[in-house]
Amino acid sequence: xxxxxxxxxxxxxxxxxxxxxxxxxxxxxxxxxxxxxxxxxxxxxxxxxxxxxxxxxxxxxxxxxxxxxxxxxxxxxxxxxxxxxxxxxxxxxxxxxxxxxxxxxxxxxxxxxxxxxxxxxxxxxxxxxxxxxxxxxxxxxxxxxxxxxxxxxxxxxxxxxxxxxxxxxxxxxxxxxxxxxxxxxxxxxxxxxxxxxxxxxxxxxxxxxxxxxxxxxxxxxxxxxxxxxxxxxxxxxxxxxxxxxxxxxx
Amino acid sequence: xxxxxxxxxxxxxxxxxxxxxxxxxxxxxxxxxxxxxxxxxxxxxxxxxxxxxxxxxxxxxxxxxxxxxxxxxxxxxxxxxxxxxxxxxxxxxxxxxxxxxxxxxxxxxxxxxxxxxxxxxxxxxxxxxxxxxxxxxxxxxxxxxxxxxxxxxxxxxxxxxxxxxxxxxxxxxxxxxxxxxxxxxxxxxxxxxxxxxxxxxxxxxxxxxxxxxxxxxxxxxxxxxxxxxxxxxxxxxxxxxxxxxxxxxx
Numbered sequence: 001x002x003x004x005x006x007x008x009x010x011x012x013x014x015x016x017x018x019x020x021x022x023x024x025x026x027x028x029x030x031x032x033x034x035x036x037x038x039x040x041x042x043x044x045x046x047x048x049x050x051x052x053x054x055x056x057x058x059x060x061x062x063x064x065x066x067x068x069x070x071x072x073x074x075x076x077x078x079x080x081x082x083x084x085x086x087x088x089x090x091x092x093x094x095x096x097x098x099x100x101x102x103x104x105x106x107x108x109x110x111x112x113x114x115x116x117x118x119x120x121x122x123x124x125x126x127x128x129x130x131x132x133x134x135x136x137x138x139x140x141x142x143x144x145x146x147x148x149x150x151x152x153x154x155x156x157x158x159x160x161x162x163x164x165x166x167x168x169x170x171x172x173x174x175x176x177x178x179x180x181x182x183x184x185x186x187x188x189x190x191x192x193x194x195x196x197x198x199x200x201x202x203x204x205x206x207x208x209x210x211x212x213x214x215x216x217x218x219x220x221x222x223x224x225x226x227x228x229x230x231x232x233x234x235x236x237x238x239x240x241x242x243x244x245x246x247x248x249x250x
Numbered sequence: 251x252x253x254x255x256x257x258x259x260x261x262x263x264x265x266x267x268x269x270x271x272x273x274x275x276x277x278x279x280x281x282x283x284x285x286x287x288x289x290x291x292x293x294x295x296x297x298x299x300x301x302x303x304x305x306x307x308x309x310x311x312x313x314x315x316x317x318x319x320x321x322x323x324x325x326x327x328x329x330x331x332x333x334x335x336x337x338x339x340x341x342x343x344x345x346x347x348x349x350x351x352x353x354x355x356x357x358x359x360x361x362x363x364x365x366x367x368x369x370x371x372x373x374x375x376x377x378x379x380x381x382x383x384x385x386x387x388x389x390x391x392x393x394x395x396x397x398x399x400x401x402x403x404x405x406x407x408x409x410x411x412x413x414x415x416x417x418x419x420x421x422x423x424x425x426x427x428x429x430x431x432x433x434x435x436x437x438x439x440x441x442x443x444x445x446x447x448x449x450x451x452x453x454x455x456x457x458x459x460x461x462x463x464x465x466x467x468x469x470x471x472x473x474x475x476x477x478x479x480x481x482x483x484x485x486x487x488x489x490x491x492x493x494x495x496x497x498x499x500x
Contacts, residue, residue: 001257002470003463005255005256007251033251034251163497163498164499165491166431167430168449169455180417199418201417204417204419205419205420212254212478215434239416241414242414247413248346248347249344
């Protein structure tokens with residue numbers, strides 16, 4: 001029987017700048033009564049990664065630009081938070097009806113450049129996305145390997161909206177130890193016909209699966225995925241970002 | 251320990267028009283060595299639903315319109331398949347670089363109106379989306395309840411692309427027995443702050459999770475999800491379709 005088990009990693013304490021996230025996750029896994037196995041996938045939400053990496057910004061230190069003030073006034077937002085969004089922004093994709101969808105410097109297209117104003121340390125702070133989530137994932141993976149001696153894969157995820165469909169889903173921002181896509185092109189289907197268009201974003205499917213256990217108030221910043229057979233691979237989650245020339249929704 | 255188990259339902263035979271899908275799925279669950287429990291979620295891929303419902307079209311019976319011929323010539327496609335796409339189409343959202351993204355009559359925004367040319371019975375046929383996937387899910391749910399006496403939830407899913415991110419993911423087209431969204435608005439986060447923007451598309455996350463076990467060549471048209479605590483609800487997957495007035499990417 002092919003099956004996959006998703007387990008909420010409980011007992012991870014509040015994370016602060018400089019914390020060793022691999023150690024906190026390993027501790028949580030132990031507290032949950034789990035034992036890591038080779039081939040496991042550890043999915044970690046961006047928020048604790050950003051906190052450990054010191055990506056929390058005190059909004060009192062942010063002086064809004066004129067443009068940030070204009071946008072904030074128009075949409076009834078905190079001008080300092082808007083300024084922070086603009087500083088992470090490469091290109092504004094859409095700005096209407098109170099929504100600012102941007103392409104960040106790292107290439108993600110998302111609302112508010114992924115700047116998070118909830119679950120922060122004080123009411124006056126915001127959390128930025130990790131600077132290089134692939135590197136974050138690789139660091140956590142190396143730390144876990146150091147602690148347990150096992151080859152694992154690690155995903156760093158965030159909760160994004162998407163066009164056309166309501167509701168947020170968890171997606172993959174950074175990856176280490178596995179390929180984020182499953183490329184079925186060139187293989188044949190059950191009828192023996194070649195599959196031409198089938199590249200599956202398995203990293204996003206894994207993120208979404210983990211998202212089921214990562215409800216915001218439930219204090220579950222990490223999920224253990226067991227039983228998904230992946231090929232070890234030195235991949236980057238950047239391949240999930242559609243290149244500009246293939247993007248019909250710029 | 252909070253955990254969710256995804257199990258591939260094996261041994262479902264090729265599906266034909268008129269087949270009792272609930273019975274075939276129940277048989278597959280038994281062959282796989284599983285036993286249904288109250289609260290389980292059964293995720294079924296659209297293709298077998300459409301086959302059972304007779305949504306397979308013989309392309310030899312389709313006379314392409316002039317517009318279908320023009321599009322097909324320009325993008326080197328089968329004009330009969332393009333004609334079939336146009337007949338399911340309410341509005342063309344984008345048509346460029348060989349891609350036709352449309353809003354279907356039922357409201358989904360997707361490539362080729364969800365018309366599927368692979369895994370069909372012969373080389374000259376195509377499979378349409380179910381006419382009413384909520385009703386399909388409800389029928390399967392009622393059939394399973396009839397067979398096993400249990401309250402379950404059922405999802406009907408398909409593999410869709412999305413803007414900005416490469417790769418396909420499994421999404422929810424139809425649902426019965428549970429709410430497709432988890433609305434956290436009004437609840438508070440760990441810091442006691444009210445969550446304003448957090449509506450989670452749990453049906454799409456469940457679909458994506460199941461998608462990990464639904465690889466095309468692996469003949470797994472259904473997946474059993476156990477351990478996800480949902481509230482029984484008479485929901486519709488249509489709430490996952492963003493209303494036109496909130497859609498910035500028309």
